[in-house]
Amino acid sequence: MRSFTFLTFLLLSISSLFVLAASTGEWTIVQNGTTGITALEVILVSPTLILMMDRVLGDPLQIDGHQAWVELWNLETNTGFALNAITDTFCASGAILSNGTMHRRSALNFPKRTYPPDGDGRQGLRLFGPCDAPDGVGEGCTLFEDPATLHLAVNRWYPSSLRIFDGSLMIIGGTNNATPFYNMFPENSFEFFPKKDNGQVRPSPFLERTVPSNLFPRGFALPDGKVFIVANNQSIIYDVEAKTETILPSLPNGVHVTNPKDGTATLLPLSPPDYIPEVLVCGGSNTSDSIPSANLSSQDPASDQCTRITLTPEGIEQGWIVERMPEGRMMPEMILMPNGQILITDGAGTGYAALDSVGDTIGNSNADHPVLTPVLYDPNAALGDRFSSEGLPNAEIARMYHSGITLTPSGSIFLAGSNPNPGVVENATFNTPIPQPSFHSTLSPTVSGVPKQLAFNQNVTVDVDIPTDLDTSNLQVALMDMGFSSHAFHSSSRLVFMDAELSSNKKSLTFTAPPNNRVFPPGIGYVFVTVDDVTSVGAQVMMGNGANPPVEDQGVPLAA
Ligand SMILES: *[C@@H]1O[C@H](CO)[C@@H](O)[C@H](O)[C@H]1NC(C)=O
Numbered sequence: 001m002r003s004f005t006f007l008t009f010l011l012l013s014i015s016s017l018f019v020l021a022a023s024t025g026e027w028t029i030v031q032n033g034t035t036g037i038t039a040l041e042v043i044l045v046s047p048t049l050i051l052m053m054d055r056v057l058g059d060p061l062q063i064d065g066h067q068a069w070v071e072l073w074n075l076e077t078n079t080g081f082a083l084n085a086i087t088d089t090f091c092a093s094g095a096i097l098s099n100g101t102m103h104r105r106s107a108l109n110f111p112k113r114t115y116p117p118d119g120d121g122r123q124g125l126r127l128f129g130p131c132d133a134p135d136g137v138g139e140g141c142t143l144f145e146d147p148a149t150l151h152l153a154v155n156r157w158y159p160s161s162l163r164i165f166d167g168s169l170m171i172i173g174g175t176n177n178a179t180p181f182y183n184m185f186p187e188n189s190f191e192f193f194p195k196k197d198n199g200q201v202r203p204s205p206f207l208e209r210t211v212p213s214n215l216f217p218r219g220f221a222l223p224d225g226k227v228f229i230v231a232n233n234q235s236i237i238y239d240v241e242a243k244t245e246t247i248l249p250s251l252p253n254g255v256h257v258t259n260p261k262d263g264t265a266t267l268l269p270l271s272p273p274d275y276i277p278e279v280l281v282c283g284g285s286n287t288s289d290s291i292p293s294a295n296l297s298s299q300d301p302a303s304d305q306c307t308r309i310t311l312t313p314e315g316i317e318q319g320w321i322v323e324r325m326p327e328g329r330m331m332p333e334m335i336l337m338p339n340g341q342i343l344i345t346d347g348a349g350t351g352y353a354a355l356d357s358v359g360d361t362i363g364n365s366n367a368d369h370p371v372l373t374p375v376l377y378d379p380n381a382a383l384g385d386r387f388s389s390e391g392l393p394n395a396e397i398a399r400m401y402h403s404g405i406t407l408t409p410s411g412s413i414f415l416a417g418s419n420p421n422p423g424v425v426e427n428a429t430f431n432t433p434i435p436q437p438s439f440h441s442t443l444s445p446t447v448s449g450v451p452k453q454l455a456f457n458q459n460v461t462v463d464v465d466i467p468t469d470l471d472t473s474n475l476q477v478a479l480m481d482m483g484f485s486s487h488a489f490h491s492s493s494r495l496v497f498m499d500a501e502l503s504s505n506k507k508s509l510t511f512t513a514p515p516n517n518r519v520f521p522p523g524i525g526y527v528f529v530t531v532d533d534v535t536s537v538g539a540q541v542m543m544g545n546g547a548n549p550p551v552e553d554q555g556v557p558l559a560a
């Protein structure tokens with residue numbers, strides 16, 4: 001069976017290795033290699049490369065005689081090297097645009113910074129790639145910044161960035177300035193990259209209502225082009241074209257799900273022919289926002305609540321449906337897996353996000369009791385029967401505040417970072433672990449001949465080699481965006497299943513790309529074939545025409 005690996009990396013030393021069998025294959029934990037920065041933000045930028053970013057606060061990795069805070073990690077060699085940046089990338093977000101360029105934005109210069117003296121990143125815009133070095137090792141890949149001419153309209157620290165239907169980024173909320181815990185300097189507006197509205201921001205009543213626990217709002221591009229957003233205990237659908245907010249039901253039971261009370265959220269896999277969107281929100285805290293942070297405790301239990309809503313008129317009428325995780329989690333991570341299941345991992349059993357602000361921190365950590373047991377959520381199972389940790393290995397390393405995670409094309413999960421300290425602190429409790437996955441498959445399907453670029457609604461025929469012991473009646477073909485990981489959220493992460501048919505000799509597979517750029521916002525995706533719950537290596541594609549954003553509508557509309 002193909003194995004799934006958690007690649008875990010430590011900034012300094014630790015190594016761990018687990019092998020366990022699971023029904024979908026073997027899960028292993030491998031720690032091989034050491035990142036030179038804390039992986040506060042993580043994004044897959046090519047089939048072999050991961051870009052990680054931190055803040056300017058003393059990471060050991062060096063460049064040009066000073067501290068680096070951006071690192072490119074090679075998944076094949078388990079080594080990384082530093083990239084130069086001008087502004088501080090502290091607590092930012094990002095995504096890939098419709099032309100394949102990675103865009104990440106907004107961060108603050110922290111008072112205790114060690115280098116450089118300026119470099120305020122709060123309006124920062126940074127562009128990376130596309131970087132297709134022939135050897136795939138990333139030599140020559142650089143980050144482009146020009147703070148004088150390329151910047152946001154306003155300061156935003158702790159914003160979210162989401163690729164929308166026209167391949168642009170929607171940049172949501174954040175804070176204007178450093179804030180110790182709650183959002184004291186809220187930037188309650190949206191803006192876009194490239195700019196819309198002549199660069200004016202769009203004020204958001206929703207963000208105003210969700211202060212003070214509304215940092216890193218969780219937004220999702222819906223298959224009709226609108227955007228669903230959940231922040232604090234409230235949710236809306238935002239119509240980017242009509243500029244209207246439609247209020248949806250609040251989250252039940254007083255649970256808050258955005259920073260500093262980080263739960264997490266995901267859009268569940270979308271399936272043809274109707275692509276009915278459903279959102280799952282898990283973890284967070286039910287303590288009141290009126291309690292000052294000094295009166296909160298690192299021992300306050302995190303919420304075990306998950307809530308799910310179907311974004312149709314009937315589903316909205318029905319509201320959020322509550323289910324319970326096996327354990328409470330603050331700062332959980334949710335990873336869409338190519339077979340449509342959701343891996344929930346990381347986080348803490350008690351406390352909060354952010355650092356050094358509750359009454360009884362553990363070292364500098366606002367959180368305690370790291371949750372080391374991952375759990376899989378099967379969205380198609382019956383309510384009450386969806387969570388299972390069977391066969392999943394326990395993590396050895398606490399991954400809480402300032403950690404990053406992503407699925408890789410090999411199907412392994414890269415986990416790195418965690419550092420609730422104002423800088424790199426040796427031997428602190430919960431300090432700077434950085435993981436990463438290696439992996440590999442033995443008897444998984446292989447896919448070849450996937451075109452580098454796909455048009456919407458295009459029928460594509462590829463070659464497949466499927467081990468004979470796999471049951472081909474259970475076949476799934478997925479197009480995935482791996483998202484951008486920052487603060488317990490994978491912005492732009494997405495899985496769209498595609499109709500597919502195997503030839504009678506089982507040697508070729510024809511699948512139909514998503515119907516249009518609203519079902520899958522145009523840009524980079526990975527095609528995975530799963531047979532009998534065993535998944536191929538993902539093939540990178542440019543979905544859509546690859547033009548600079550904003551792109552025109554492509555493909556065919558969904559039937560009304
Ligand atoms: C670590 O990764 C490198 C590069 O892929 C590989 O050569 C080496 O065998 C790995 N070591 C372990 C202990 O897995």
Ligand SMILES: *[C@@H]1O[C@H](CO)[C@@H](O)[C@H](O)[C@H]1NC(C)=O
Pocket residue numbers: 210211212232233250251252253254255289
């Ligand atoms: C949502 O949270 C706010 C405080 O942030 C609170 O006033 C309000 O009652 C909550 N709403 C619900 C439905 O729990």
Ligand SMILES: *[C@@H]1O[C@H](CO)[C@@H](O)[C@H](O)[C@H]1NC(C)=O
Pocket residue numbers: 290291292294295
């Ligand atoms: C916070 O704690 C202080 C000191 O114990 C106490 O005086 C105050 O009433 C508390 N405030 C709230 C809102 O709980």
Ligand SMILES: *[C@@H]1O[C@H](CO)[C@@H](O)[C@H](O)[C@H]1NC(C)=O
Pocket residue numbers: 253286287301302303304305328
């Ligand atoms: C708040 O959440 C905790 C942890 O899940 C739970 O034990 C408690 O009952 C919840 N309180 C309310 C009022 O829902």
Ligand SMILES: *[C@@H]1O[C@H](CO)[C@@H](O)[C@H](O)[C@H]1NC(C)=O
Pocket residue numbers: 426427
């Ligand atoms: C950190 O802990 C290790 C192992 O206990 C010890 O050898 C080392 O001296 C410690 N380093 C510092 C800076 O305290």
Ligand SMILES: *[C@@H]1O[C@H](CO)[C@@H](O)[C@H](O)[C@H]1NC(C)=O
Pocket residue numbers: 457458459512
């Ligand atoms: C793709 O193939 C399906 C199934 O054979 C067919 O119904 C559809 O018309 C084809 N679409 C295009 C754009 O050729």
Ligand SMILES: *[C@@H]1O[C@H](CO)[C@@H](O)[C@H](O)[C@H]1NC(C)=O
Pocket residue numbers: 097099100101127129130194548549
């Ligand atoms: C992609 O589009 C962005 C926004 O227009 C632009 O800044 C960037 O240079 C483009 N990338 C490439 C490779 O053309």
